[in-house]
Amino acid sequence: MPATLLMKKMRSGAETARTMLGFHLRRRGLKTAMRQQEVLPDLPYDYNALEPVISAEIMRLHHQKHHQAYVTGFNKAMEQLNSTSDPQTIVALQSAINFNGGGHVNHAIFWQNLAPPKEGGGEPPEGNLASAIESEFGSLDKLIAKMSTTGAGVQGSGWVWLGLIKDMKRLTVETTANQDPLASKGLIPLLGIDVWEHAYYLQYKNVRPDYLKNVWKVVNWRDVAKRYDSA
Amino acid sequence: MAATATCTSSLFYGPRLLPLSGSRSSPKRRAAWRPQQVVLPMAKFELRTPPYALDALEPHMSKQTLEFHWGKHHRAYIDNLNKQIDGTDLERKNLEELVKFSYNNGNPQACFNNAGQAWNHDFFWSSIYPGGGGKPDGEVLELIERDFGSFEEFTKEFKAAGVSQFGSGWVWLILKDAKLSILKTSNALNPLIWGYIPLTVVDVWEHAYYLDFQNRRPDYLNTFLDKLISWEAVAGRLARAKAFVNLGEPTIPEK
Numbered sequence: 055m056p057a058t059l060l061m062k063k064m065r066s067g068a069e070t071a072r073t074m075l076g077f078h079l080r081r082r083g084l085k086t087a088m089r090q091q092e093v094l095p096d097l098p099y100d101y102n103a104l105e106p107v108i109s110a111e112i113m114r115l116h117h118q119k120h121h122q123a124y125v126t127g128f129n130k131a132m133e134q135l136n137s138t139s140d141p142q143t144i145v146a147l148q149s150a151i152n153f154n155g156g157g158h159v160n161h162a163i164f165w166q167n168l169a170p171p172k173e174g175g176g177e178p179p180e181g182n183l184a185s186a187i188e189s190e191f192g193s194l195d196k197l198i199a200k201m202s203t204t205g206a207g208v209q210g211s212g213w214v215w216l217g218l219i220k221d222m223k224r225l226t227v228e229t230t231a232n233q234d235p236l237a238s239k240g241l242i243p244l245l246g247i248d249v250w251e252h253a254y255y256l257q258y259k260n261v262r263p264d265y266l267k268n269v270w271k272v273v274n275w276r277d278v279a280k281r282y283d284s285a
Numbered sequence: 286m287a288a289t290a291t292c293t294s295s296l297f298y299g300p301r302l303l304p305l306s307g308s309r310s311s312p313k314r315r316a317a318w319r320p321q322q323v324v325l326p327m328a329k330f331e332l333r334t335p336p337y338a339l340d341a342l343e344p345h346m347s348k349q350t351l352e353f354h355w356g357k358h359h360r361a362y363i364d365n366l367n368k369q370i371d372g373t374d375l376e377r378k379n380l381e382e383l384v385k386f387s388y389n390n391g392n393p394q395a396c397f398n399n400a401g402q403a404w405n406h407d408f409f410w411s412s413i414y415p416g417g418g419g420k421p422d423g424e425v426l427e428l429i430e431r432d433f434g435s436f437e438e439f440t441k442e443f444k445a446a447g448v449s450q451f452g453s454g455w456v457w458l459i460l461k462d463a464k465l466s467i468l469k470t471s472n473a474l475n476p477l478i479w480g481y482i483p484l485t486v487v488d489v490w491e492h493a494y495y496l497d498f499q500n501r502r503p504d505y506l507n508t509f510l511d512k513l514i515s516w517e518a519v520a521g522r523l524a525r526a527k528a529f530v531n532l533g534e535p536t537i538p539e540k
Contacts (some may be wrong), residue, residue: 119500153451196441208491209398210453210472232452249492252500260357260492 062220073169076100089127103170104272109257117165120252124157124233156233160213160246166224169274179275182242183282190225200227202266210248213261216278217241218285242285245278317429325378328369330403332360335410342415350496358492359406366399379406381477387451388478401473402427405455408475412485412514418508421516425523428532432465440510440528443487455464457483458519463530482517482526 097117102110131150138144169175179187179195191197197216204227205214212231219226220242228239236243247269254265295477335355340348368378374384375520376397384404387397420426420436433439446469447455460482461468468476476483487493494505 071457115499123500212452252496255492255495256499259353260361 058208060236073118085176087224091132092158094125095165097165099168099170099173103173104175107268107272108254109167110253112252112256114224115256116161116248116252121158121161124154124161127154128158145211156235156238157235159225159235160233160243160248163243164246166277167274168272169277171271173249173274175272175274176270177275180265181279181283183275185198186223186225186282199202199228199271202263202270205247205249205266206263213246213248213250215241215247216245218244219237220285223285242281244285245273261267288379288446302325303327304513325377329365329371329376330380332363332411333407337415342513343415345418345508346413346498350493353496354488354492355406355410359403362399362406366396366403367401380407382474384477398473400477404477405473405475405488407481409455409486409488412487412507412515413513414518417515418510418512419516421519423520425516425520428465428523438465443510444503444506448503448517450489456487456489458485459483460523460526460530460532463532482522484522484526485514487514 055165094117097113100110101113101117111207112148113174114272127150130155131147135144135147171177178184186192187194187197191213201216202212202254208214208229208231210231212234215230215236217226217228217239218237218241221242225244226241227238228241230236236246249262249265249266254262259263332355335351337353339355342351370383375387378386380400380403383396383400387394387400389397421429426436429436429439433442441460443456446467450456450469451472452471454469455475457468457470457476458464459468459476461476463500465484466481469479470476475486487506489506494502496503498508
């Protein structure tokens with residue numbers, strides 16, 4: 055257990071060095087020359103906190119390997135972008151920036167969207183979000199059923215989202231492919247469920263519908279409501 | 286082909302003419318012929334077993350992976366495809382025809398995903414073999430060296446394609462315009478739809494390697510090239526391809 059806490063709280067020396075370097079450069083007025091690098095955000099709970107719905111093994115790999123890889127890849131692509139002015143190179147970097155940046159953005163939201171049951175995971179939403187869900191979908195159960203069916207139908211890798219059409223303040227269920235962020239569809243992301251195979255395979259294997267049936271037990275509706283209210 | 290009770294018959298390749306009314310045809314009647322109606326067989330697709338036991342690729346690809354990847358994922362593509370084409374004309378097509386037809390030039394029909402994945406997985410199981418991996422020889426090696434510079438260059442490019450295929454997909458060695466080339470496709474797409482000739486493939490959907498390698502796709506790709514790929518299969522496919530493609534210099538006939 056102590057080792058887990060250490061893993062969770064410690065930032066790697068290399069990352070600290072980079073941000074410290076950025077701090078020093080900014081002090082010396084060289085802010086424009088150095089862009090703050092992205093950093094892997096900590097999980098708001100232990101790796102085993104979402105058991106038995108999502109195993110500690112999956113959470114550890116998902117956070118420390120997959121999400122970290124998106125952060126690292128994004129920083130690397132941005133570094134290359136900032137060190138070139140050749141249009142061809144800039145264009146060629148876009149897919150790496152989009153993919154890794156999208157992965158970073160999506161997963162940062164995802165970790166907040168989940169919570170262990172003792173911290174509110176699975177508890178139905180209240181307030182404005184609850185009324186909005188009822189008026190748009192009829193009931194929370196109907197929304198859950200819709201998102202589960204839609205998520206199961208995603209071909210290949212992607213996400214299923216509860217999103218907000220901002221100007222109409224309307225809720226909608228939408229999917230994105232690969233690591234495209236929901237913003238690419240002009241919507242505000244409230245709740246995202248990762249349906250890439252890495253999100254569930256070690257536990258649920260090919261049975262994505264079982265993962266989607268169970269994940270609702272750890273959805274942190276309070277976080278979703280917060281995003282809805284502040285949108 | 287014997288007619289079957291269930292299906293509707295269809296005209297086949299321009300009419301083969303038969304006498305209008307039975308065998309008794311007078312000279313006058315002989316002038317009127319009806320097209321022979323040939324019935325194309327309708328059949329479901331079947332899940333073919335790989336050409337090796339499910340544990341034969343251990344330790345490079347575990348039995349558990351085969352049991353899920355072939356036994357669940359591939360089986361589901363076949364079962365769902367059969368459900369989608371049940372009772373329709375699509376049942377008359379073989380799998381390769383169905384893939385190309387349902388791709389519909391970029392506006393895929395509903396059954397394309399299942400058809401493509403069924404074909405891709407069939408091709409994948411035949412592209413690996415126990416004791417596989419290593420370097421090819423003969424004409425395959427010659428062509429690789431001709432079109433990639435060296436075998437090492439080829440492996441470098443192949444692995445780079447594998448790790449840069451964002452999301453689910455496949456990495457192929459193909460014959461395109463009489464030259465070897467590496468192609469990566471996403472989800473269910475394959476080279477057939479663009480008229481290229483596939484020679485080998487590696488599945489980079491996460492379900493292909495997650496149980497054995499978790500997130501370590503580069504390690505999986507190394508193992509594929511070092512221990513799994515069947516260069517014999519590539520040689521066989523190349524030989525077949527030569528029936529359709531001239532791989533050497535074009536010979537311009539005299540006069």
